[in-house]
Amino acid sequence: MIKGTGIDIVKIERIKRxxxxxxxxxxxxxxxxxxxxxxxxxxxxxxxxxxxFAAKEAFIKAMGIRIDFKSIKxxxxxxxxxxxxxxxxxxLNLRSHLTLSxxxxxxxxxxxxxxx
Numbered sequence: 055m056i057k058g059t060g061i062d063i064v065k066i067e068r069i070k071r072x073x074x075x076x077x078x079x080x081x082x083x084x085x086x087x088x089x090x091x092x093x094x095x096x097x098x099x100x101x102x103x104x105x106x107f108a109a110k111e112a113f114i115k116a117m118g119i120r121i122d123f124k125s126i127k128x129x130x131x132x133x134x135x136x137x138x139x140x141x142x143x144x145x146l147n148l149r150s151h152l153t154l155s156x157x158x159x160x161x162x163x164x165x166x167x168x169x170x
Contacts, residue, residue: 057148058167060115062108063160069104084110084123092130104161105154112165113138113150128152138165146170 072080081090084107093102110126125141138150144167151166 055169056166057169058116058118060112060117060165061162062111062115063162064104064108064111066100066104066156066159066161069107070100073100086124086127089128101156101161105156105163108161108163109136109138109152109154109165112163116165116167
């Protein structure tokens with residue numbers, strides 16, 4: 055049974071401007087070290103950062119709670135499939151599903167929270 059859904063779209067330029075203005079302070083406030091390392095290894099790293107930012111927002115919307123951005127981490131399976139790791143794990147009866155996409159201007163993420 056679906057407990058919640060969340061979707062968020064981010065203009066990639068917004069993440070670039072925030073990084074230009076606030077630098078590492080902004081990046082470290084929002085993203086984990088692993089997320090930064092993964093994204094910065096990409097040719098178009100702002101697309102990857104924007105997608106992760108959107109995923110964090112989508113998760114917050116799906117859960118209907120306010121939580122620190124760094125408590126939500128986005129990783130990728132070897133296949134490339136993204137998944138969420140939450141600092142305070144979800145209750146055992148909940149499972150999250152995540153999808154990310156981006157192009158040259160926008161990044162989007164959708165999260166579904168499933169009750170088992």
